[in-house]
Amino acid sequence: MTFERGLPTPAPGLRAGARAPAPVVLEQAYQLPGSTLKDLIGDNRFLVVPETMVDGLIVIDVAGTIHYVNPACTVLFKYAREHLIGQNVKMLMPSPFREHHDGYLARHRETGVKRIIGIGRELQGLKSDGTIFPMYLSVGQARTGEDGIFVGIIYDLTEKKRAEETILHHQKLDAIGQLSGGIAHDFNNILSVIGGNLEMIAAGDLSPSGRRAVARAQEAAARAARITQRLLAFARKQPLNQQVIDVTKALGDMAEMLQRTIGEAVAVEMHLTPGVGQVSTDIDQFETAILNLAVNARDAMPSGGRLVIEAERVTIGDDMHGDEETPPGDYIRVSISDTGAGMTPEVRARAIEPFFTTKDVGSGTGLGLSMVYGFMKQIGGHANLYSEVGQGTRVSLFFPRLATNAALERDTPDTSIPIGAGETILVVEDDADVRQITVSRLEGLGYRLRIAVDGRGALEVAKTSNDIRLALIDVVMPGGMDGHAVADEMEKIAPQIKLILTSGYSPRMAASGATQSRAFLPKPSTRAQVARIVRSVLDS
Secondary structure: OOOOOOOEOOOOOOOOOOOOOOOOOOOOOEEEOOOOHHHHHOOHHHHOOHHHOOOEEEEEEOOOEEEEEOHHHHHHHOOOHHHOOOOEHHHHOOOOHHHHHHHHHHHHHHHOOOOOEOOEEEEEEEOOOOOEEEEEEEEEEEEEOOEEEEEEEEEEOHHHHHHHHHHHHHHHHHHHHHHHHHHHHHHHHHHHHHHHHHHHHHOOOOOHHHHHHHHHHHHHHHHHHHHHHHHHHHOOOOOOOOEEEEHHHHHHHHHHHHHHHHOOOEEEEEEEOOOOOEEEEOHHHHHHHHHHHHHHHHHOOOOOEEEEEEEEEEEEOOOOOOOOOOOOEEEEEEEEEEOOOOOOHHHHHHOOOOOOOOOOOOOOOOOHHHHHHHHHHHOOOEEEEEEEOOOEEEEEEEEEEEOOHHHHHHOOOOOOOOOOOOOEEEEEOOOHHHHHHHHHHHHHOOOEEEEEOOHHHHHHHHHHOOOEEEEEEEOOOOOOOOHHHHHHHHHHHOOOOEEEEEEOOOHHHHOOOOOOOOEEEEOOOOHHHHHHHHHHHHHO
């Protein structure tokens, strides 16, 4: 299997900084036993190894025609084996590799020049649903009888790349935090000198105009001090006065102040689970964080809207997937959701950086979200941002929950993971990464899968497939149809299909303006949560 271009990279799985082994370059094609390639592929002794491999393996001839793929390869590229055998391998390549691949093979046949054969490289593959993913490919060349063949072994790098991006993101934020903390510390010293001298001047004999000028200067110094406190919060260097607080009571006490601050154009709704639990935090910083997020939400809804504040207990497991990056444990999640304009992926990626803002000059410092992020990290919690353009934003704060004996008795988790019985599920999800992990989980649980990347595609699949038992539908999707509209149409054309809606918003926000009677799976979710709700809906 020949792919061109791309630089050689270390084999996946190496520790950071470790030296990669030298690539093994095959100077001559290895001669395999057997008279023909067909004999070799039909030999069960040969197949026992590739059929059980966890990585993809593919065999092609010198013309690029696929003669064999193992089960792991069909899962990786999302093709049935019969749809690959006899096809040109370039169907698994994105542009521009696809257009040039036949030429690369022809050049190799004519000149013997090797490019990727005998070494491994990091490249891109193309799935049947159009998803382009990173992969590590190593290629060997062999001969059986008069036939020349190429054997490619493929390793999916999607999770590795995601982990690398997460590490780089945290390193960037840590570097910004160290810089911000140092600047804030030095600036605080300067403000101390300014403030002290202004106090001495104010104590002297001043004219009315002079006294007003000093008062304005003192007010400006106080504003600057508040900015440095936010920088220190982002750098996790602010002094905290931690105490045990009841989350439900603390949020309830803020209700009147929040509505007064937000104004009448925005409806503030609070959904607080009674006795949700206690956390150890600084009450002043807690209230400031909630207020900052509420003000940001208000500014995103200039024409009015809904602000929903929720508090609930959650348990993050080892298999939790998504953007939360929250360590496993028991938390109280406080979520602030709005129905505002939402953020583009580019804005979302920079939202917590200090001084980054999309507001007009003079309308904000860009420190609100960064302060919240730093505060949560300082108390051992986490902040998660979810947003879609035109749909709104949800910020979730994960506070480590203080466990009591009574709480532990009430919250004994359900560790059972029900397995499927081969039922077919339609997954409707436009985000490639989320779609991949969802499909992998459901396949691992024993279900068969159909896939659609938008609403209209989902309806076409539902019309032409009679074996679909359940559809798992994302609420926010492109193409003019959201998840609710897709579910409504699917109930008309295929009423036998059971439905589950899924979204990064809370159920209350995701179901706004539509029925709330359908089953709902929040994002991100654990494998166990997916297994239980799918089995529950199928069995209902």
